[in-house]
Structure formats: C-alpha cells, structure tokens
Amino acid sequence: MTDMGQPLFDDAAGPLVRPYAVTRGRTMGAGHELDMLTLVVTVTPGPRLRYLEPEYSEIVRLCRDAQSVAEVSAHLNLPLAVTKILVGDLITEGLLNFRSPATSDFDNGIAVSDDLNILQAVLAGIRKL
Template identity: 40%
Template sequence: MSEGTAGSQWYDNEAGPLVRPYAMTGGRTQAGPTGAHFDLIALVTLVTDAADADDDSLLGPEHRHLIDLCRTETQSVAELAADTDLPVGVVRVLLGDLLERGRVTVSRPVPPAQLPDERILHEVIAGLRAL
C-alpha cells in the first residue's frame, strides 16, 4: 500500500478536503418542514432586509456561499448548484434552511402557457400606436 493512511490511495493531493454531502445538510434530504420544492428553474432572490441579515455566524460556509452568489443578482437553483459545485439535492436543502430563516425568497418563472399570445401583444402595440 502507498504511504499515508489506509484508503488514501483513493484521493489525490489536488482534491483537497473531502466533505460528504450528508455532512453539509446534517443528513437531511428534504428542504425543511416548509415543504418547499425547489425546481431547477426556480429563481432565488436574497432578502436584504431580513431580521438577521447581518448575522451569518449561525450559518455554515455553504449557506454563506449561496448568500454571496444571490447578493448580486437573482439566480436559478441550477445556477447555484453549478456555481457552488454542489449536488442539486444539497443546494435544495441549504436553500430550504435559508428560506426558513427568511434570508431568501423563491419564485417560479411564468410558464410559457400562461404568457400572453404574441398576436395579442402585436394588436395592443398597434392599438397604442393608433392613439
């Protein structure tokens, strides 16, 4: 066996410390008791006027990273997972924590079926021009 502790042959020096996803979420797989379901396209916005907006000491580093990513602009769950390099399931649980604390809001984009018909919009524009 190579030098080091048993099992170290599975890790390379460039990988850095390995933290299992269940350690980041405390073993949870659901996004909190609120029953929130985070679709990949759900949009996450930071709440800047939350009661504990300045107190990040109770949050883990992953929570703070998500807050930092949302600080500049609204992000989708898929974007947050990609930017943090975390599995989507972990990001959903962490976002559930932030939602419970009132640190973020989650909205869903308008489904294409609920958008107005393009023909109607052209008629409205034509009507406005006619005025």
C-alpha cells in the same frame, strides 16, 4: 491529516466533506417546492445568518443578484439536491426570497397552453407548409 491552510479536497478524490455531511444527513428540504429554475435572491435588509457552515454564507453572497437554484449549485460545486436543501433552509430563515418558474398544465405529457391565439398561429403555420 492536512496542514493548516491546505484545502480539504483532492482533485482526484473530490471534496473530503461528503454532501450528506453538508446537509447534516437530511435528504428532504424544509418543505419549499424548489425547482432547478427557481430564482432566489437575498432579502435586504435580511436577518442575521445563524448558520456557521461556509456554504450558507456563500449562497447569501451569490444571491445578492437573482440566481437560479441550478446556478447556485454550479457555483458551489454541490449536487442539486444538496443545494435545494441549503437554499430551503435560508428561505425558512427569511434570508432568501424565491420565485418558482411559471408552470404549464400537462395533458398526457404534452404542455397545454391557455392562449388559444398561439395555438391558432401554430396551426396556421403548419397549414402553410
């Protein structure tokens, strides 16, 4: 047992609250396609935070300025999968807005650009070599 005021973690053992406890046992998010590069920002004025867990209020505080999901994960010191679930909960509640990164079309694992001018410039540069 810990005394009042002592942290619930041990440097050697890590946090005593396991990630599955933070997400209440969930392994899937609220259906939002969140990438590690997805930007999230707090909605102002936003609805009242209904969650009591400290991770949720910390995410809302961190996202006053736009943050990527990876940055939020690093600040919280939580696995990315856990952070995606928590951020998804806040998006569903209307507390966060999100913008997914621009996607590229892929053909056999190689990104295909829609801008033919860029491809022509690259080809011209290669020919000069």
